[in-house]
Amino acid sequence: MGDKMNRRAFLGMTAAGAAGVVIGDLLGKAQKVIPTASNKQLGTATASAANETISFYGAHQTGVVTPAQNFANVAAFDVTTQDVKELKELLQLWTEMAASLMEGKPLAAEPQEGKFPPLDTGEQMGLDTGKLTITFAVGASLFEKDGVDRFGLRSRKPAGLTEMPIFHKDSLQDQLTHGDIVIQACADDPIVCFHAIRNFSKAARGVAHLRWQQTGQLGVKSQGTKRNLFGFKDGTANPDLQDEQFMKNNVWVEAGDGASWFAGGTYMVVRRIHMRIETWDQQPFSDQEEIIGRQKVSGAPMDGHGEFDKPNFADDSKGEVTALDSHIRLSNPRTGENSERERILRRGYNFMDNLDNVGRINAGLLFVCFNRNIQTQFESIQKRLTNPKLPDKMLSYTDTTGGGYFAVLPGVPSKGSYLGQSLFT
Numbered sequence: 001m002g003d004k005m006n007r008r009a010f011l012g013m014t015a016a017g018a019a020g021v022v023i024g025d026l027l028g029k030a031q032k033v034i035p036t037a038s039n040k041q042l043g044t045a046t047a048s049a050a051n052e053t054i055s056f057y058g059a060h061q062t063g064v065v066t067p068a069q070n071f072a073n074v075a076a077f078d079v080t081t082q083d084v085k086e087l088k089e090l091l092q093l094w095t096e097m098a099a100s101l102m103e104g105k106p107l108a109a110e111p112q113e114g115k116f117p118p119l120d121t122g123e124q125m126g127l128d129t130g131k132l133t134i135t136f137a138v139g140a141s142l143f144e145k146d147g148v149d150r151f152g153l154r155s156r157k158p159a160g161l162t163e164m165p166i167f168h169k170d171s172l173q174d175q176l177t178h179g180d181i182v183i184q185a186c187a188d189d190p191i192v193c194f195h196a197i198r199n200f201s202k203a204a205r206g207v208a209h210l211r212w213q214q215t216g217q218l219g220v221k222s223q224g225t226k227r228n229l230f231g232f233k234d235g236t237a238n239p240d241l242q243d244e245q246f247m248k249n250n251v252w253v254e255a256g257d258g259a260s261w262f263a264g265g266t267y268m269v270v271r272r273i274h275m276r277i278e279t280w281d282q283q284p285f286s287d288q289e290e291i292i293g294r295q296k297v298s299g300a301p302m303d304g305h306g307e308f309d310k311p312n313f314a315d316d317s318k319g320e321v322t323a324l325d326s327h328i329r330l331s332n333p334r335t336g337e338n339s340e341r342e343r344i345l346r347r348g349y350n351f352m353d354n355l356d357n358v359g360r361i362n363a364g365l366l367f368v369c370f371n372r373n374i375q376t377q378f379e380s381i382q383k384r385l386t387n388p389k390l391p392d393k394m395l396s397y398t399d400t401t402g403g404g405y406f407a408v409l410p411g412v413p414s415k416g417s418y419l420g421q422s423l424f425t
């Protein structure tokens with residue numbers, strides 16, 4: 001009850017958002033900041049000269065073509081309300097919150113009047129926003145669950161948005177898989193990411209709750225392409241983030257692709273891939289390179305010298321230089337016209353979650369990729385990697401335990417609009 005009233009109060013306060021007032025401004029004016037010793041000393045996040053912020057507003061959401069920040073927190077929610085009005089209100093509230101957080105503004109610096117918990121939990125105060133991006137996406141279950149058209153949205157589901165299938169050798173755990181809504185928070189500070197997810201969850205109480213969440217990180221001061229936990233450079237063959245033509249062709253959904261409300265969105269694939277670190281660490285150096293299909297130190301292809309040299313598979317049809325079942329050769333055989341059309345934008349993070357229940361290191365890759373068509377891009381690649389007749393050599397060293405398929409909502413063009421607005425109109 002308290003939470004519901006709290007959210008209503010928040011929404012009431014932000015009703016002015018529709019008239020173009022952002023939460024941070026509004027709360028900044030409506031609620032005075034107590035000049036405690038700590039915030040006097042630290043100031044608000046926006047006060048820092050080094051504070052780099054990214055605008056929430058635009059035709060596309062951020063966190064897709066944004067260069068990967070050092071930390072990520074990806075969280076999936078189950079929507080518990082059956083009332084579409086409450087779902088819409090939650091998306092409106094999250095819109096205002098996300099815009100404010102990305103600007104480095106606190107949601108509120110002060111307890112509310114009366115006996116309510118503070119609107120902002122506060123652990124980010126004094127921290128740089130760290131280029132925080134917050135990306136919202138929805139799963140197939142939001143449109144239809146167990147055959148039920150829960151919110152009258154069944155007919156709006158983009159055709160390519162299915163529940164993530166179980167691929168060969170997958171070990172999906174229900175509590176780490178799927179979800180009605182996913183929020184990806186990325187920033188150069190892990191507490192900033194955590195703070196965002198925590199406050200979205202807090203604001204959702206009674207309407208949606210966390211189903212799973214996964215943190216991830218990259219090397220903080222590494223030079224060049226970051227490495228995964230097998231010790232290889234990961235991202236070398238990724239498209240150039242400045243390549244707008246590639247993003248238009250392979251990442252952003254267009255109105256003609258199907259559901260017109262989804263234009264400007266993209267499909268997000270998440271795979272929580274546990275890596276059998278202890279087994280991998282016993283493999284000879286040369287075997288590790290053969291499995292990946294690249295040189296470990298430089299990241300160069302097996303037949304090249306520099307990281308960005310192009311492998312020449314055409315002159316190696318028997319796989320004597322780059323094994324036919326190496327990871328890069330199966331991921332991108334570089335034959336036929338499909339190769340370019342199939343290309344995805346990868347944006348993964350390493351995860352390190354202590355030990356599992358039998359004492360093995362519980363670490364791996366939080367694989368995230370964005371693509372315009374899951375079936376002809378991600379799935380086409382994934383099916384080659386998991387083809388039982390010639391599986392990716394790397395498959396013996398990984399177990400995929402969670403993730404899902406999600407539709408990243410189109411961007412919010414300006415203040416006063418909200419996430420998913422086109423879905424409801």
Ligand SMILES: C=CC1=C(C)c2cc3[nH]c(cc4nc(cc5[nH]c(cc1n2)c(C)c5CCC(=O)O)C(CCC(=O)O)=C4C)c(C)c3C=C
Nearest residue numbers: 228232233234235236237238273328331332365381382398
């Ligand atoms: C289905 C898509 C992919 C999954 C799942 C996947 C998992 C995965 N990958 C690595 C490590 C590397 N991957 C590399 C390249 C690469 N991987 C995919 C796709 C998937 N990977 C693609 C499309 C490519 C690019 C292929 C190309 O065009 O050459 C590399 C090489 C360096 C690079 O280009 O990034 C590494 C290393 C791990 C560890 C992993 C799961 C745990």
Ligand SMILES: [Fe+2]
Nearest residue numbers: 234327328331
């Ligand atoms: Fe890969």
